[in-house]
Amino acid sequence: MKSVPLVRPVFFSIPVIRLLYLFETKPEVGGRCKVAPYFFCCIAALSSSVAAQPPKGYTLTFSDDFRSVTTIDLDQTETAGFRWYVKPFFHGSATARSALSFGPYGLLMAPMAGEVAQLSTAGPADNATGYVGTVFRGGAYFEARIAFRPTVVSHPKAWPGFWTMAIEHLAGKGADQAPEGVRGFADFIEADIFEYDTAFAGVNTYGGVVHDWSGVYKKTCSPESYCDTSSIKRGYQWVIRLSPDVDWTKYHTFGLLWQPPRKGRLGTVQYFFDGKPMKDALAWMPGQPFSVIDRQGLVVILSTGADNPMHVQWVRVWQQRN
Numbered sequence: 001m002k003s004v005p006l007v008r009p010v011f012f013s014i015p016v017i018r019l020l021y022l023f024e025t026k027p028e029v030g031g032r033c034k035v036a037p038y039f040f041c042c043i044a045a046l047s048s049s050v051a052a053q054p055p056k057g058y059t060l061t062f063s064d065d066f067r068s069v070t071t072i073d074l075d076q077t078e079t080a081g082f083r084w085y086v087k088p089f090f091h092g093s094a095t096a097r098s099a100l101s102f103g104p105y106g107l108l109m110a111p112m113a114g115e116v117a118q119l120s121t122a123g124p125a126d127n128a129t130g131y132v133g134t135v136f137r138g139g140a141y142f143e144a145r146i147a148f149r150p151t152v153v154s155h156p157k158a159w160p161g162f163w164t165m166a167i168e169h170l171a172g173k174g175a176d177q178a179p180e181g182v183r184g185f186a187d188f189i190e191a192d193i194f195e196y197d198t199a200f201a202g203v204n205t206y207g208g209v210v211h212d213w214s215g216v217y218k219k220t221c222s223p224e225s226y227c228d229t230s231s232i233k234r235g236y237q238w239v240i241r242l243s244p245d246v247d248w249t250k251y252h253t254f255g256l257l258w259q260p261p262r263k264g265r266l267g268t269v270q271y272f273f274d275g276k277p278m279k280d281a282l283a284w285m286p287g288q289p290f291s292v293i294d295r296q297g298l299v300v301i302l303s304t305g306a307d308n309p310m311h312v313q314w315v316r317v318w319q320q321r322n
Helices: 016-024 039-044 291-295
Strands: 058-064 100-103 106-109 116-120 122-124 131-133 140-148 161-166 185-195 205-216 227-230 239-241 252-259 267-273 282-284 298-305 310-320
Touching (some): 106 298, 140 185, 185 291, 267 291
Antiparallel strands (some): 058 310, 140 252, 161 185, 161 298, 205 227, 205 239, 252 267, 267 282
C-alpha cells in the first residue's frame, strides 16, 4: 500500500475539538505512525488482507471506498443518486455529520455520547415504495473491510456492525406480509454479516446470525416484537472464532455469500473472513425457514455506537450477471 506524505491534505467533516477525541481513540498500529494528528497516515499502516473472490459469473454491482463525502446523503434530501443514507427507517435520529470523517483510507464512524452512527444503502422516502436508494435481490456476495479497537467497545451503547435487512420490512408499506398469514403477519429476513457482540466468548470472536422474523407485531410472540427463527435456534453456530492472535486494529475483510436455490441446489448463506469460509453454509429449501430471503431485497447497513469507533475502508457487492 502506498505511503502518504504527512503534508497530504485530508478532508474532515468534524470540528477540531472532535478530532482530538478521535485521535485519542484511534486504533493501535504497531507504533509505526506515532504522531496522533496524522490519523489517516496511521490507517495506512494497517494490514492489507486479501479480499475474497466472488463465485464465477458474479460482477461488481456496488462499491464505495469512502474517498468522497458526496456518496452520502448528509443533507437528508431523500433523493436517488447516493450510495448511503443517514436517516433511519423507524426511530432515532439521523447520523450526525460530526460522527463521520473521510480520508484517503476510508471512513471513520465515531459517534459521541448518546449517539449511534448508521449508514444504509437505502433510506426512507415519501413515495410509493417508501424508500430511495439501493437494495440487493436474487443473491449477492457482500464484503466490507473493517478495523476497530476492541478494548473500547461498550455493548450497551451498540457495537461495530455490518449487516442487512429486508427492505420489505424497513419501508413499512406492508410488503413483508406473509402470503399464508393473517393480515399484518410479517415475515422478513435480517442477515448479520459481522457484529462485535461476542466479548463473552473471547476477544478473537465475532457474531454472524441470520434471523427469519415473523408474526404480528407485539402480538404473536409478545412481549417480543416478532418471533425469531434464527440460525442459532437451528443449531447453526453463530459465534465465529478466529486465531487467538487476531488483531482487530488492523483491517480485516468480512463477507457473506447468499445464493438462492437453483437447478436442484439448496439456497445457502456462507460466511467469510479474510477470504476464507468460516463455517458450514446455512441451507434451506423453498418454503422452509430463511427461504423468504429469496423473494426479498436486502439493504446493507454499517453501524456502531458511542465510544466505539469503526473504520471502514470499503464496501463491495457482487451479483450474478443474469
